[in-house]
Amino acid sequence: xxxxxxxxxxISLLKERGNRxxxxxxxxxKAIITSEAHPSADLIHKTIIKTSPTTSLATVYKTIKLxxxxxxxxxxxxxxEGSRYDGRRPHxxxxxxxxxxxxxxxxxxxDFSSIIDELAKQSGFHVQSHRFDIFGLCASCRK
Amino acid sequence: xxxxxxxxxxISLLKERGNRxxxxxxxxxKAIITSEAHPSADLIHKTIIKTSPTTSLATVYKTIKLxxxxxxxxxxxxxxEGSRYDGRRPHxxxxxxxxxxxxxxxxxxxDFSSIIDELAKQSGFHVQSHRFDIFGLCASCRK
DNA sequence: TTTGATGCAAAGTATTTGCAGACTG
DNA sequence: CAGTCTGCAAATACTTTGCATCAAA
Numbered sequence: 630x631x632x633x634x635x636x637x638x639x640i641s642l643l644k645e646r647g648n649r650x651x652x653x654x655x656x657x658x659k660a661i662i663t664s665e666a667h668p669s670a671d672l673i674h675k676t677i678i679k680t681s682p683t684t685s686l687a688t689v690y691k692t693i694k695l696x697x698x699x700x701x702x703x704x705x706x707x708x709x710e711g712s713r714y715d716g717r718r719p720h721x722x723x724x725x726x727x728x729x730x731x732x733x734x735x736x737x738x739x740d741f742s743s744i745i746d747e748l749a750k751q752s753g754f755h756v757q758s759h760r761f762d763i764f765g766l767c768a769s770c771r772k
Numbered sequence: 773x774x775x776x777x778x779x780x781x782x783i784s785l786l787k788e789r790g791n792r793x794x795x796x797x798x799x800x801x802k803a804i805i806t807s808e809a810h811p812s813a814d815l816i817h818k819t820i821i822k823t824s825p826t827t828s829l830a831t832v833y834k835t836i837k838l839x840x841x842x843x844x845x846x847x848x849x850x851x852x853e854g855s856r857y858d859g860r861r862p863h864x865x866x867x868x869x870x871x872x873x874x875x876x877x878x879x880x881x882x883d884f885s886s887i888i889d890e891l892a893k894q895s896g897f898h899v900q901s902h903r904f905d906i907f908g909l910c911a912s913c914r915k
Numbered sequence: 916t917t918t919g920a921t922g923c924a925a926a927g928t929a930t931t932t933g934c935a936g937a938c939t940g
Numbered sequence: 941c942a943g944t945c946t947g948c949a950a951a952t953a954c955t956t957t958g959c960a961t962c963a964a965a
Contacts (some may be wrong), residue, residue: 649939649944670930685947690930708849709955711929725897736891745906748879753911754868761904763888768896792919792964813955828922833955852930854954 635662639701648695656681657692661702661716667724667733669713705733705762723761729770736763778805782844791838799824800835804845804859810867810876812856848876848905866904872913879906 630638639658640650648654656677661668668676674689693714696702703715705724713733715724722739726732741761749756773781782801783793799820804811811819817832836857839845846858848867856876858867865882869875884904892899 647944651939651945653946683947687931687948688946691945694931706849706851708851708855709928712851723891725891725895727897728900734895734897737894738887738891744881748866748868748881748906749908751880752868752877753914754870754877754906755909755914756906757871757908759904759906761902763891763897763899763902765892765900766898771896771898790919794920794964796921826921830923830956831921834920837956852953 632659632663639696639699642699642701643695646699652681653684653688654692654695656684657689658696658716661693661696661714664716667705667713667715669711671711673714705760721759721761723763725763725765725767727767727770728764729766732767732769734767775802775806782839782842785842785844786838789842795824796827796831797835797838799827800832801839801859804836804839804857807859810848810856810858812854814854816857848903864902864904866906868906868908868910870910870913871907872909875910875912877910 636655636658639662640655643650643654657673660673660676664673664676666672670686670689670693673693674684674686677684677689693702693704696716697704701716701719703719703721705713705715705726707713707726710731715735718735718739720739721741723736725734725736727734741759745756745759748754779798779801782805783798786793786797800816803816803819807816807819809815813829813832813836816836817827817829820827820832836845836847839859840847844859844862846862846864848856848858848869850856850869853874858878861878861882863882864884866879868877868879870877884902888899888902891897
């Protein structure tokens, strides 16, 4: 799905829900679905104030929450380092996170349903989402 | 490994490193390697002040950091809800985390080395650790 | 006796919230 | 126009840190 289609898709979801489509929201959504960098809220903010100066960090957080609620972005909760967001592939998939430079790379493998089903079956657990994150050193930092 | 052996093991590791073995540390270590509840720092503190009243929350955090550094406990970083700790099985393994009551249950499956190797191989990533957490509703909350 | 550990309180940091005014639909 | 959204600043909550004092070895 290209960026424009995805943007239109999200905009219609918002309209359906009765949410308003403001310039700030469009700028934030564009930034987050475009970036390959798994940006933080702060980086998203720094990125968009260049072209949309009247956007506050608080609004970035509010819009992120909105996008999470409609399952259009994935939050990668790194704890003390804050959260990073994946707006390109909103379905859970593994990430490789560099402990040195902080780079986050997507992995191609994203179907863990059989493994998760097996784990859940044993205990009557009802699965809603998951995260599979691998920490280490990326190829560049390894050198 | 029973609790006493594990406690002795950790104490010798600390001595080797030149760390001191204080009553506070012993109380914290006992609490954390005994609990099945994946306790938070605050819960560990609340637990031990009953028997070891002269232990501050700051010391709990400092000791947790120490135990993480020597790889004797596992941190489960839940972001806004703070961290929980697994002192019984310090090697990475999947957890099932209830979105309703917060219960964290260990899964038996803990060898993902082949999957992780495969993911890492594609990109030259050097794996140091991982987390595999499944979110949903536990059997009780499902009802 | 030496030096690392402790407790306290203050600082730190990512995120959330309350509110008055602005803007979408 | 009604009601939502925005920016600002204050509030939150978990965790860390500085420092004077204490105690393990």
